[in-house]
Amino acid sequence: MTAPPRLSTRTSRLGITPLLGGALLASLGIHLLLLGFSFKLPPVREENFLSPPLEVVLVNSKSARKPLQADALAQANLDGGGNTDLDRRAKSPLPATAVDQRESGxxxxxxxxxxxxxxxxxxxxxxxxxxxxPNMQNATSPTDAKPVEADPRxxxxxxxxxxxxxxxxxxxxxxxxxxxRPKRMFIGARTQDYVFARYIEDWRIKVERIGNQNYPAAARSQKLYGKLQLTVSIKSDGSLDDVEVTRGSGSKILDAAAVAIVREAAPYSPFPEEMRNKADILSITRTWNFIPGDQLSSND
CATH class of the missing domain: 1.10.287 (Helix Hairpins)
Structure with missing residues (x-):
């Protein structure tokens, strides 16, 4: 009986044939080669995912039939309409109005x-x-009144x-x-009653004239410029009631000069009859500007 072939000592001990060893070495080499490369995705631009803006028009009518070829997007179906064959859309002749949510003091x-x-x-x-x-209840006739228990307190x-x-x-x-007390009327820079509009404009012109004639020397020599807000209260006879700096310019010289100019321009014109019926004291809030060229102005 023939004995089986005897394997070498190295092969029998590790259980790896030369063919299997070569395959493992080849696999290891391929993995090392792959690990030497790095893969990087191309950069993604955000605008590629942004949809183009949609233009939507608002219509004031609608139709039950859906148009075969729509010219624009709207909140309802509208097939036809208008009085012209040209491709036109209705537009407002008025400019867009800016909403000013600021409210003056x-x-x-x-x-x-x-x-x-x-x-x-x-x-x-x-x-x-x-x-x-209680007086009405006491005036009720005794016959109609129902007996009420006396209050223990x-x-x-x-x-x-x-x-x-x-x-x-x-x-x-x-x-x-x-x-x-005297009736006060507060007039801000953004809200002016038509009754007071002419008076306030004449008052502004006088203050500007006196201010430019008596421009503060310290502001001229130091070239100080800025703006501040004053609240000036005038009595019905035209005399000055009070002057208050409600928002300073950051310069004490300019603030004091503005108050001095308002006091120097007083007294002012008495109120017309229509104004006296509405107010005994008029409080005017305006912004005053000391601008280059040594001038005082108010553009409110």
């Missing part, structure tokens, strides 16, 4: 005064109605009535004092 103050007056009237009306209610009712009477008297005194 003068407008807020005027609105707050109206709110406080309305609240005072409501409180006085409610107090008077509550005070007259009459002292508290008396105290409450006295407190209400005291509160009503206090509110009435304060409201009467408020009504006797």
């Amino acid at each position: 003068a407008d807020r103050a005027q609105q707050r005064v109206r709110q406080l007056e309305a609240q005072a009237r409501q409180i006085m009306t409610r107090l008077k109605s509550e005070q007259s209610l 009459p002292i508290s009712l008396v105290a409450r009535s006295l407190e209400m009477a005291k509160l009503e008297a206090q509110i009435s005194r304060e409201y009467d004092a408020y009504q006797k």
